[in-house]
Amino acid sequence: MTKDYAPRLFTGDDAVRHIGNGLVNCTLTRPEWTHEAxxxxxxxxxxxRPDIQPENDLPGIIRRFNExxxxxxxxxxxxxxxITQCFIRGVRRYLARTEEGGLSGRVNGLLLADEGQRGWPLRFYSxxxxxxxxxxxxRVGPDLQPWP
Structure with missing residues (x-):
């Protein structure tokens, strides 16, 4: 797998919205664009943001931000x-089974869950x-085991 890292948790809902809006609007700084972000x-x-379909829209959003x-x-x-599509699936899987309170509570719960771990995709992919x-x-399919 990968080295274990302690995730950097979010201090509140505004911190999460700062990341989300910053990504969409290309106003984040490069150092802010972490695994947790x-x-x-x-x-x-x-x-x-129901107006954004992550599976279809996030690739272009991330590419534009990177540039x-x-x-x-x-x-x-x-x-x-x-990796992006894998983690989108993981986030949806996490949200389907949890009802953490507040936006930052849900994000922090995800970061501590299996699906939030950096190496999570390596359970499915060599x-x-x-x-x-x-x-x-x-997007390529997994070669180690099928998705849950």
Missing amino acids: HLAACLWIIVE SVGGVNDETQGYHET RERLFSVEARLA
């Missing part, structure tokens, strides 16, 4: 389709498949 933005979009902070989206860096050029550019 990715998951917070995804959960915020699902919960508070806005000087990043590149290509075969080796930037946006990763399979490292070789997940970090392949094919998986970065297009």
Whole structure:
């Protein structure tokens, strides 16, 4: 798997909304765009932005943000389709089974849950498949075990 990290939890709903709005509006700074921020933005979009369909819209939103902070989206860096789609599925799975109170409570619960762990996709994908050029550019199915 991957090294265990203690997640950086959110102090309140405004902190989550700052990340979500900052991603959509390309106003975040590059250092703010962490693993925790990715998951917070995804959960915020699902919960508070029904006008955004994460599976379809988040790829373009993330690519645009990456470019806005000087990043590149290509075969080796930037946006990763399979990881993004995997975590969208994980966020939806988490939300389906929890009723944590408040936006930040839900995000923090996700960050502490299995689906919020950095290495969660490696339960389904071999490292070789997940970090392949094919998986970065297009969604590929898991090769270790099917989705739950």
